[in-house]
Amino acid sequence: METQESTLTLALMTEPARVRICRALLEAGEAGLPATDLAQLARLSLGRAGHVFSELVQADVLALSIQERRVCYVLKARRAVIEALGYIDASGLAD
Template sequence: METQESALTLALLAVPVRAVICRVLLEAGEDGLPAVDLARLTGLTLPRAAHHFQEMVQAGVLAMAIRERHVCYVLKARRAVREALGYLDSSGLD
């Protein structure tokens, strides 16, 4: 496993809801989702989700964008996220 993938896998394991956030964003495509929709789809309150989103932005996993007056989040490291989630799925660690 590459270093970026290893670090990402460990980060996703440490906080499993972040793996859920990544899965939802992978499914959403390259345009990402508004924060409100992303929170709803992951089953989190917006304040709780915002904490995770901010941490993931600081880690370089997500990017924040403003679209039509909505805060949106997009996966920055789609390939690494896909590989890390694949590793989690194949190892049964998630």
């Protein structure tokens, strides 16, 4: 965890919902997932999830895309997220 991107990603992932979102997007690959699906996976209302998505987009962790008239998100900082999740898992911080 040496880069600014890794540090920022780790800081953002201190909330379990963010961890669930990033894990889901990591598994989804390049296609990403619709916002409604991510909100459900994160166990958040769509309104609260929108706030979390906005934070992650501003931090350059997620990218927004429109697919078939649906708002979707794609993981942008894949390497930093993998590193952060590894650290979180190894330290027992995961929910």
